Amino acid sequence: MIEKVGIIVIVAFLLSQIKSFRQIIEKEHSLNEKLLLILLFGTFGVISNYTGIEIYQSTVSKAEWLKELNPESALANTRVMGVVIGGLLGGPTVGLGAGLMAGIHRYSLGGFTDLSCSLSTIIAGVAAGYFGMKRKQKGKNISTGFAVGIGMSLEALQMILILVFAKPFEQALNLVQIIGVPMILINGFGTLLFMFIIQSTLRDQVRARANQTNMVFQIADRTLPFFRQGLNVHSCKEISQIMLELTEADGVAITNDTDVLAHVGAGSDHHISDRRIGTNLTRKVLEEGNIAVAKTKKDIYCFHENCPLEAAVVLPLKVKQKIVGTLKMYYTYPEKLDKVQEQLAAGLANLFSTQLELAEAERQTKLLKDAEIKALQAQIHPHFLFNSINTISVLCRTDANKARQLLLQLSSFFRGNLQGARQLLIPLEKEIENVNAYTSLEQTRFPDKFKINFEMQQGLEKVLIPPFILQPLVENAINYGFPKNNRIGEIEIRIFSESKYFHIVVSDNGKGIEKDRMEWLGKKVVPSQKGNGTALFNICERLKGIYSEYAHLTIESKNEGGTEISITIPLNSKGVLDQDVKSVYSG
Structure with missing residues (x-):
């Protein structure tokens, strides 16, 4: 009996190595x-x-291939084991079908237990299918212990049916005494081995899928920073190197819709990057948008005599359903390009297409943010221009030389403005030049209205800051801080770095700001008599657009007099824009 079980177990092991069998076993x-x-x-x-x-x-009797039994003979075998396992794995329908097939065949062999053995086989199949179905409905797997228990119980049921239906009873009882315990134990043991094989196969598949998923996540994590750069020679070479390292491919290439951007690994001596696409296989994928698989060197359409590439899978890369390039995975042996590799390549192509779409979306978002910032900057130009022209127009009547000097200052100022309008960040020294030009204009018009003091830490002149964030603060202090003061107003500008942050502090000894206005300053446009109230709102919006939450503007004011506005921008140890903030800004 152990020998017979061994035959079935060997067949089960061979079947477990067949992919189609594994797929059938593990799903609905x-x-x-x-x-x-x-x-x-x-x-x-x-x-x-x-x-x-x-x-x-x-x-x-001696073991041999049995085609017919003596009318007074019986049969000891592992028939119930196969039927029970079929019912447990496939449900009542499979159990019934397998039971009928094996049971009818057993009846055709004859013997005095033919009816009882046939009935027990059919009942065993249906019962095993029912119990297996109920267990699955409860969300439980068919465990080895459960299967062995069901198998041994249904084998014991067969012994009972032999006693009930087989005649004469004395002969049936004698048969059960001889084969009952061995058959129950051996069929249970066979079921145990069979289930071990099935479960081991399923566990191997789960581990393989887990490893494949982990590998895909690694590839996604390592390639995303390069996909954010778009499809270019540098980024595609880095992506191809990562693919070559983490997959079974012998060569990896990426193209756009016209050129090979990168090719690493086997065949890189003649599949040279930064050249026009040379293989018809790639052109076909670009034109049709379907995955192409080549299992021979001829199918690759590479006409280089010593090309080592003998198999390939080429997949389209898409952005918004438009084909923008291809991903190509090459193999030096066709056997390496199996279904697993094809499925992996297809999954990676979809992943890469998604990453390209995200990169494009980030790029569009950045362009939109840049456009918004440029629009905010443009609003400041007329605001200052009108004030400057009014000042010069007054001086033209009283002092032509001063008016001429102010026109030169205004020219210098707008030269700096033109440079700033083309850049999101400028050196601090350029912003200070603009402030000096502005204050010269204002002090010429109102010589006894205010005085300004600078206090700047050395070494910060080259620090990059957004243009037009200091001059509007000085302008607000002059216009709103002391509009009708009999005494000279004082404006103090302090610029320093501290704890990896760059600080600009503008304070005055003016009249202060009312509490009801303080609540909205910098958060929305606040109407005013001397302008459109956009200065602080513009500065806050531009800081948010460039630095996200890393920079901020704060306002402190007292009704009895004095206002202080502080701007804080993150720096690294070298006194430049912090790298973390750069990544936020650049996308």
């Missing part, structure tokens, strides 16, 4: 798949019948 079954399972496990039962051991009047 369609009608065609159920028919296949019925044939498979029914065949197990039929083979068990043919290879069973004939028992004749307490005598165990």
